Amino acid sequence: MLVAGGGPGGICAAVAAARAGARTLLVERYGFLGGIATAGWVDLLLGIAPARTGEMVVGGIFREIVDEMAALGCARPFDEGIAKGRIPFEPEAFKLVADTMVLGSGADLLLHSVVSDAIVEGDRLQAVVLEGKSGAHAVEAGVFVDATGDADVVARSGARWEMGRPADGRVQAMSLIPQMGGLNLDRVPTRGGGASENAQALMREAMLAGLPAYRWHTPERSPDERQDALSFNVTHLSGDPTDVRDLTRAEVKGRRDAWEIACWMRETVPGMERSHLQLTAHMVGVRESRRMVGLETVSGDDVLASRKRPDTIARCTFGLDVHCPMAHTGPEAVEVGGVACRRSCGKRDCHMLTQHLDEVPAHGAAADRSWYDIPWGALVSADLRNLATCGRSVSADHRAMASLRVMGPAMATGQAAGQGAAMAAASGDLTQVDVTELQRRLREAGAAV
Ligand SMILES: Cc1cc2nc3c(=O)[nH]c(=O)nc-3n(C[C@H](O)[C@H](O)[C@H](O)COP(=O)(O)OP(=O)(O)OC[C@H]3O[C@@H](n4cnc5c(N)ncnc54)[C@H](O)[C@@H]3O)c2cc1C
Incomplete structure (x- = not known):
């Protein structure tokens, strides 16, 4: 399988997929991993506060990355961070830990490689075209995860996407x-x-x-x-x-x-x-770019109602921050x-x-200060059976994206996308993933589901 984009979402997707036994390639346009956390120098992990009940909203690979950075003295320790609802970290440490975790998982890594095009046959993505100093070449895979943050793979493949607020199409500053x-x-x-x-x-x-x-x-x-x-x-x-x-x-x-x-x-x-x-x-x-049109869509009302779903694969607790x-x-x-x-x-x-x-929005946060669920269908393209996404391009409306764009849920949806894609490696059909089994495997890997 191929993961395009090595930001918080893509890192977790590649690590989860490789650990689950899928032959995995992670490609990233820059010379380092981390996306907005490193290239954008955004040094605070949000979307992680415990619910009022004290229940966890994010764990798994997110926690491992925090633990590794904390061991270097470069992040607030996980438990303390969860209690405060925010984890400051050093972007240079994030780069180092991401390299180690991705390569340690067995995934292959290609830096300085931009996805510039996609080759589609029927309802399947066959290959993406990578451009870099070595020239341009197509890479085939059975399953793809678009973790570019801008849904570049979705757009290049002709699958549907949306962008901006309905009123005027404008995106957040x-x-x-x-x-x-x-x-x-x-x-x-x-x-x-x-x-x-x-x-x-x-x-x-x-x-x-x-x-x-x-x-x-x-x-x-x-x-x-x-x-x-x-x-x-x-x-x-x-x-x-x-x-x-x-x-x-x-x-x-x-x-x-x-x-x-x-x-x-x-x-x-x-x-x-x-x-x-x-x-x-x-x-x-x-902050905001293309959003893939998925089998299901998270709405701003879901955020404000702390909607729980049986087909959940990740949780998020963060307000509508437009x-x-x-x-x-x-x-x-x-x-x-x-x-x-x-x-x-x-x-x-x-x-x-x-x-x-x-x-x-009249107000930004859910009244009960709980979390809402992100369903598996929000990660799967409504048009191409073997294309998933994660992070800030999952299927959501403009208001919901203002909540689930932060790094806690980006990493949780990344882990779910990678784990689910590995389960679909044989069939090449993400629409047929057994969500109950996916939830079980995610919990086994420490994720909060
Ligand atoms: C100014 C600002 C402040 C923020 N503050 C916070 C905060 O305090 N706390 C918080 O938790 N979140 C914050 N966020 C949100 C958060 O950082 C991002 O939404 C989050 O990083 C999304 O993760 P992602 O993996 O989906 O995308 P990204 O982090 O954007 O990662 C995408 C990756 O894909 C790569 N890529 C893109 N296109 C291609 C291509 N065609 N080919 C190959 N690679 C490609 C990029 O280089 C990048 O590495 C902030 C965002 C911004 C912009």
Whole structure:
């Protein structure tokens, strides 16, 4: 089987499939694994909080990766992280652990390989075309998992997908994450460390004067006590992440905005007087892109109702976090009064509030603070029998994707996709997987199902 894309979802899919005995190839366009966790420098695992009952929502390979990073001193230990509902980690450690786990599982790995095309016969995907320094070549497989985050394989193969909100097709804002080095960590406001209200007030004032940030972001303290650097989720960029012109504009604007914000931080924020912009992420972080049309679809109402399903293969607990596609920064972001597209938004003349109120969440989280289930059918293409997906392109509506896009569920759906694909290796038919048996194998492997 072939897994396209080595982000949090694809890593777990490849490891699960190879451990289950399937001959597995993982291909990734960059020279390292990790996707948004490493290329996007997003260093916090979310979507993992225990339900009010104390029940686990994610375990399995997710837990193994956290344990390995924690052993290096580079992630908050699993139990502590679950209790707090968030696990900060070091992206470089994620890369290292991902390499070790993927190769240790017996999967084959090809880096610097972009999936550029797909070859389809009837209702089966026969091969994908890989492009890289070695040229272009087709790779056949019996089963495929599209873990590209953008559903590139789905799109190239002609299977159905959707993108954006129904009202105008726009997707959530992207962000280019800057990392600041040279910090005095005793003084920089960090989560749980106090004094962030002051930084928030300073940032608000600067945004009103035109600073192109969308909010003050209070980072978690780095789990690696040797580090004097932190990343800040502060830029907001609009555009279509499947259009290279929009991506180019976002990268260029993101770097300029990050530089301006870094200069402001150095001049203004306590503990950042000797800081410098150490890096901007390798790529602009994409929150939302294509979503595959699957046999089943998770809806925003399922999220808010904490819907449980008999055919579940993963759980998720995270609210409807729709970063406004208009990507307001500066005074406009202050007017909006928050990150998420909500009915309480201060921009009362927005077309979403005046014409499409039914699409705008009144609130973000399920009232019972429980989890909702992701069914196996949401991972299986409605058009091609041997194509599955995981992570942020599973079959969901725009609102539900704003919840299940985070890394906890991305890794849980990755593990399920890999395990299920291995079960379908002989038949090449993902629609015939015995879901009860899949659930049993996932539980045996430590997953929370
Ligand atoms: C700015 C930002 C902040 C976020 N904050 C958080 C947070 O705090 N906590 C959290 O849990 N989640 C957060 N998220 C969400 C989360 O990081 C992602 O949704 C998650 O990484 C999705 O995992 P994935 O494996 O589905 O996709 P990705 O992480 O996007 O991985 C896809 C992989 O496929 C590769 N790829 C893409 N196209 C091709 C191709 N054609 N051929 C070969 N390889 C390809 C990519 O290089 C990448 O490695 C954030 C996202 C963004 C953008």
